[in-house]
Amino acid sequence: MNLKGKIGLNLKILRERKGLSLRALAEASGGLYSASRLGNYEQGTRMLPLDCAINLAGPLDCSPSDILMTNIKATEMLSTLNDDHLELLQAIIEAPEELQAGIRRLLNVPESE
Numbered sequence: 001m002n003l004k005g006k007i008g009l010n011l012k013i014l015r016e017r018k019g020l021s022l023r024a025l026a027e028a029s030g031g032l033y034s035a036s037r038l039g040n041y042e043q044g045t046r047m048l049p050l051d052c053a054i055n056l057a058g059p060l061d062c063s064p065s066d067i068l069m070t071n072i073k074a075t076e077m078l079s080t081l082n083d084d085h086l087e088l089l090q091a092i093i094e095a096p097e098e099l100q101a102g103i104r105r106l107l108n109v110p111e112s113e
Contacts, residue, residue: 005044010067012042013079014060028059 001009015025015038022035022042029038032055040046053064060067081089092103104111 002044004047007048007068008042008044010069011038011048011056014062014067015042017079018060020059025056025059029055 015022020028022038025038026033026035033052037046041048041052048067050064050068053067056067057064078086092100095103101111103109
């Protein structure tokens with residue numbers, strides 16, 4: 001999959017995660033982008049420009065980098081998490097290092113370098 005396709009897939013995953021249709025996202029963009037154009041971005045037939053990622057980040061409740069990142073596996077994995085899972089992950093990320101280390105030991109996850 002080329003870069004346009006990867007970014008398009010990110011856009012689609014993030015849009016579907018918010019429960020928005022292409023038309024609803026087009027309306028949420030304030031009319032900056034048509035549903036057809038957004039569909040072209042998602043299908044990878046057009047490259048999604050940076051200003052578009054910036055403008056769509058608000059309606060998608062994400063950052064522009066979430067749209068533009070190319071680690072599809074991570075994006076797909078995150079798209080399967082519900083709000084409770086995301087809240088738990090955020091709490092672990094914000095926890096003191098000693099608590100994080102204890103959680104890693106409990107789950108038998110090696111420490112990252």
